[in-house]
Amino acid sequence: MAGNRKRWSDRLYIKDLADRVGETHILEGWVQFTRKSGKIRFLGLRDGSGIIQCVMVREEMDDQYFDLFSQLKQETSIRLTGVVQASDRSQFGVEILAKEIEILGISNQFPVTPKEHGVDFLLGNRHLWLRSKKQVAISRVRSTVIQALRDFLFQSHFVQMDSPILTQSVGEDPSGLFAVDYFDLGTVYLAQTGQLYLEASIAAHGRTFCFGPTFRAEKSKTRRHLTEFWMLEAEMAFFDNDDNMDFEEDMIKFVIQRVLEQSEWYLRQLERDTDRLKSCLTPFKRLSYTEAVDIVQKKGSSVQWGDDLGAADETMLTEDSDVPAFVYNYPKAVKAFYMKNNQEDPRTVKCADLIAPEGFGEIIGGSQREDSLELLEKRIKEENLPIENYEWYLDLRRYGTLEHSGFGLGLERLVGWICGIPHIREAIPFPRLMERVTP
């Protein structure tokens, strides 16, 4: 084992010190900040589990250690021995009275200082920017959100069925595909969705999901687009469009509850108004596309019945709302071929988008799926999709077809809303944009 460190599972970290006042411990981590106040020196030590203030007083430590202070530049890695003391200013209610310090790795002129930097500079230094207070908080919330979604799915008896990335052209938007040269088989594409594969797996497992990177080669430079993003997709046998909305609403509430329980400290670092999130634990709104068009028209939108709702329309719909809103049953013409025809109004399909409040826009798109072989074949032909690529998908309607529904959730959009950050490029560790694929 390294140095005098204990077995990995027995080590103490900053997060573990809350009830250890008076004990002496060794911590390893990075200098987040330093400051002087008269004869006293302070440093913020970050070890990955949290940040703690360490106090350096000449009378309390050897000169050889105290005099290291001038070398403790931002992001220097150190090993620090000290005594845990109560403090009401800190994340864990304690601070450290430093006794010994050892420099492990120097750090001169760390590029990302607490001052303002341009976006391009920050994105170019994303590998270092990730250490800053706000980015640490966003990453923590993202990780908590992911596991919350997964825990909800597992407790709801889902099976994870990973869908492939390398696929023939099957999906929603043939124009936005990244192409890959694949051995002797020619061009294949990076999947835009795993939905069709999930539909194949529900006959085996009833409820399935996949959760991984998804690709869109769209020439969009909005604050809500990434070329590579994470999507949770779920598919449920014997669920109709209403079941789908019920499930999504339960899931989102579960996630918000979990984040409030586990990540409130990090939401505070982001200055997120957590009351806005708490108010989403009440019933969501549900309105038809037709009602939604009426509402946004009255607010001045030029959208006409039959048009897709734009980001501005979505903002209008929920800017004054405390809770997310489902908009259901869109016109068939603006939605994907696999959505189920709505017999009560055949101009529309049985689908629902979930729009976040406070203008954060769409976070989930879902629908009941067309389960009739004839109607599905007809739609594929109407859309001029290469039907030979969909033969296997049509098989699912040939052999024991069933009522079923599912949805796709954009992880970065959900994290962006929960964190209250306007641009989703900060909601993923290493964002890929039209003009950026590094670091």
Added chain:
Amino acid sequence: MAGNRKRWSDRLYIKDLADRVGETHILEGWVQFTRKSGKIRFLGLRDGSGIIQCVMVREEMDDQYFDLFSQLKQETSIRLTGVVQASDRSQFGVEILAKEIEILGISNQFPVTPKEHGVDFLLGNRHLWLRSKKQVAISRVRSTVIQALRDFLFQSHFVQMDSPILTQSVGEDPSGLFAVDYFDLGTVYLAQTGQLYLEASIAAHGRTFCFGPTFRAEKSKTRRHLTEFWMLEAEMAFFDNDDNMDFEEDMIKFVIQRVLEQSEWYLRQLERDTDRLKSCLTPFKRLSYTEAVDIVQKKGSSVQWGDDLGAADETMLTEDSDVPAFVYNYPKAVKAFYMKNNQEDPRTVKCADLIAPEGFGEIIGGSQREDSLELLEKRIKEENLPIENYEWYLDLRRYGTLEHSGFGLGLERLVGWICGIPHIREAIPFPRLMERVTP
């Protein structure tokens, strides 16, 4: 809500019927098999939560329902109403006395019958093959393994930091990269590893992982290669090579324990000898590369000190073993540039591969990472890698470098071993091979 179904969260499935003997329930699912025995008809109903035997007796149901039996071909989807009865032959200890049956979706001549099929036929019908008993079991175990790995990481205070797929050429094997044309930025590649990105994130979070699809454009057609596979990668600040092995061993044992608890039924479907898995809950072997070479040479291998160990050598090493074996400190020349130089024997690096028992081969590759800026720059130059692509990676040694270690685990290899299946193409829902990218 669809039909007369309850709210999604209140519905009963086959798995819930064990303690409901005497109650009447409605089930929806697929006909897995049928058989006759005298006047009695049997059908196996699968609803995704499990399989149950349903008994049809003319005296117990209306003729209109009993006479449907001849239409209940394999994979027909049906709604069945019946009474729960005790039975000691079934997954959940109960069977159903059928009362009413409704056909939801027909199924004529389902292609994947219980008889033997060729591999190519099965892979071509993967979307249907997934419903068969053995494939259902493998998918279940895979899903359980994934969540077990994640639960272990979260309880060990890891943060999920998703690494990008679209990257410049950074990784292990420049020859095995899939190329993608990326807007105006030219050619980018599908990542072979997220490790370098994880190394960037440990200064923020201490312990991080990523878990997603990984790509290798290798022209390999072995039973242990996929062009797209899932890899768990983890990286830990202030872990040395021994810590790394300790952690991996704890993690694998946690997974085996979880699978034995939650998936023993499915392991029985696969005829897996679970005693072999249970014996892996004892300490793993640890041997140096040099010791390993001695052992396999004595068994007849032609491997020489300095060569990489091949799959045949790995098999020899553990074919008689009850437990997995770590082989540590390989020659520098056969390992990646980022592995830490071993000062005690500079011909070698501080690394360890974990080899599964019973000849299932390598499942984890890990190492301590080179934390010296100078040594790392030297290695990048020695390997003729494009150093300008690694400047951001070198930054991690410029600003607060530290002792750290990590590993990559091949999910399909782990699942293959646990399930006892020789070819990993069955350990992923939709395998991608050199010659196959559909369905």
